[in-house]
Amino acid sequence: MPPKPKTAVSPTREENYPEWYQQVIKAADLAENSPVRGCMVIKPWGYAIWENIQRVLDGMFKATGHRNAYFPLFIPKSYLEKEAQHVEGFAKECAVVTHHRLQQGKDGKLVPAGELEEPLVVRPTSETIIGEMYAKWVQSYRDLPILINQWANVVRWELRTRLFLRTTEFLWQEGHTAHATEEEARVETMKMLDVYADFAQNFMAMPVLKGKKTEGERFPGAVDTFCIEAMMQDRKALQSGTSHFLGQNFAKASDIKFLDESGQLRHAWTTSWGVSTRLIGGLVMTHSDDDGLILPPKLAPAHVVIMPITFKAENPGAVLEYCQKLAAELRAQTFAGRAIEVELDARDLRGGDKVWSWVKKGVPIRLEIGPRDMAADSVFMARRDKATNEKAGVPRAQFVASVAGMLQEMQDNLFARAKAYRDANFKVIENEADFRAYFTPPGGAKDESDGPTPIHGGFAIAHFNGDKAIEEKIRQELAVTVRCIPLPGQVSGADEAGKCIFTGQPSPQRVVWAKAY
């Protein structure tokens, strides 16, 4: 029997970060791998987080004038072929439906039959089919803008997958808008980028950088791709949301045309923007520790868990009743615009198991309530953002009155902690030698073929003149890429001109380099 681990999750982040990530997901019961390779089963606790993400974002989309609709899962192959770069970008990872029926074969097994005249592609994204519909809906400038979002699943046949971060099928939302002018479409692109940044920082408590992608990292078919980039605890970057200015590329491919005020026939300008279940991976890797998940209160499926301690109570029923009454009191409180969510866990489990199960699930506040607490009319409280054994008795009334404030404080603490970590691992780099040293792990391991490399590096802020060949060379040699060209004011010192650290050529500003998911 191996020695009992000191932490609820093993290995620890330090020991093996990728494995730790998997173990946190398992310990928190968020999701598991499915029988279908590369696809995941999102379990209730994980799905509840997604539902909270959906609820908040959906409200933000509605508030910015968007409406939900739903477009088909299947896209005729010919649609995908309309935009050249788009084809190139997605063709290699499409699931294709070629038949519509199964028949019993000679050996009794089912074989596909009824071949389709035109194969259908399972959507990897919906620009093409939505464009096709918009072309019908738009005749006049009076029909614009169209501001639509859809919540859907998409399939990208990835070769290497990781729960939440990259799966063959994933859930997301994709906004698709069409506008009469370039200016309006550009404003829309930036507006939604701001919505994502706002959501990431104020709800996920995940600091993000807003920036623009380089040509190589751009969405296939887009004119400009903007992104929010977050730093995980292994100091790698996670692209957490994207907003694309598509110019007239898709409007031309799908023939979205309208007559303007002067009677001129013009192509519309379109945008698209999305975030996915990958955000849950970001949530895990931003806040969690070696005891499991830590949830920002605003997205936690439960804010408070109450565990009645009834084993040596003379009257267990009274303790339970006290807990139920407390739960009702708490539910009457609001936090961040919704009722406080309370779990009352009266399962017949040993105390330790029960407590640790909620620690691992990341519930912000845990209450253990036994006869002694009831007698004192108090609660015995622990917070997930503090040490597990740091518990204290608090008078019940005081706790109820302060719970919302405490949750907000935890939300703020998580953000502050994540931001401090990110800022501590931001480094302005002025020459190539320092750059290479920064991204070379201790011990000098080149890649991860001999196991995970120690946590190292971070976000490097360095001048770069945009040479694609150099970007590719750095990617090959160091597995480091330009995560984004930060928008003005996002990174202090990034906006000034200088010289590219690789070529010495003039560079208009510094860009953000990092290893990425």
Added chain:
RNA sequence: CGGGGUGUAGCGCAGCUUGGUUAGCGCGUCUGACUGGGGGUCAGAAGGUCGGGAGUUCAAAUCUCCCCACCCCGACCA
């Protein structure tokens, strides 16, 4: 699709080189008792086509051949 590796109980593994009675171990699971505010102890129980097929042999988890699946690395990616 190239290189490497692994398939034995729910999970992790031993056994295989040197074939030999009812195939083991750890964890987990279930039941009960004692317990219990840092995940406890004891007793008992369930659970296996040894990835599949063919062959060699008196005898195959073990040797041979074929097939399948999965994992890791590379190329590609939200």
